[in-house]
Amino acid sequence: MTEPNVSTRPESGPGEPRTDLGTELQSAAPRLREQPGTRGRTTIADGVVEKIAGIAAREVPGIHALGGGFTRTMGAMRDRVPGGHPSAGRGVKVEVGKKQTAIDLQVVVAYGVSITDVAAEVRENVIAAVERMTGLEVVEVNIAVNDVHLPDEDTQETAEDRVL
Numbered sequence: 167m168t169e170p171n172v173s174t175r176p177e178s179g180p181g182e183p184r185t186d187l188g189t190e191l192q193s194a195a196p197r198l199r200e201q202p203g204t205r206g207r208t209t210i211a212d213g214v215v216e217k218i219a220g221i222a223a224r225e226v227p228g229i230h231a232l233g234g235g236f237t238r239t240m241g242a243m244r245d246r247v248p249g250g251h252p253s254a255g256r257g258v259k260v261e262v263g264k265k266q267t268a269i270d271l272q273v274v275v276a277y278g279v280s281i282t283d284v285a286a287e288v289r290e291n292v293i294a295a296v297e298r299m300t301g302l303e304v305v306e307v308n309i310a311v312n313d314v315h316l317p318d319e320d321t322q323e324t325a326e327d328r329v330l
Contacts, residue, residue: 210300212262216255219269219307222295223258226288228279230315232257234272267302274313285309 259270
């Protein structure tokens with residue numbers, strides 16, 4: 167005959183919690199604990215960085231528009247086409263590497279603002295936005311001021327806008 171199974175564990179008293187409840191699960195094969203960031207690769211397209219930089223630059227007071235003369239003209243025509251929409255990356259050129267990016271901006275500033283102050287603020291805002299959103303290190307932000315927007319330029323009628 168078989169003898170009864172005797173436990174060597176001490177019995178808990180009436181008011182004490184039982185420690186023999188539950189089981190501890192152990193996996194059959196220990197799994198390597200890799201960081202989630204090392205389990206794949208993330209690539210960021212140039213256009214994504216262009217849009218982020220363009221939006222961040224436009225947020226700065228004193229920036230009237232982005233892009234050179236020809237770029238703005240072509241963009242305005244494209245915006246007038248049904249279904250067309252303004253490009254957030256207009257006037258922005260980027261070079262994106264694996265960990266770093268360089269950004270070139272063409273801007274039009276409003277008349278009366280300090281160009282050096284506006285450029286410094288644009289640089290700071292663009293760097294903060296791109297690094298925060300993409301994780302890329304921004305190594306440089308080059309700013310080319312192509313024009314100064316005069317306040318009376320908004321109120322002038324063009325030949326296309328006049329009704330004859």
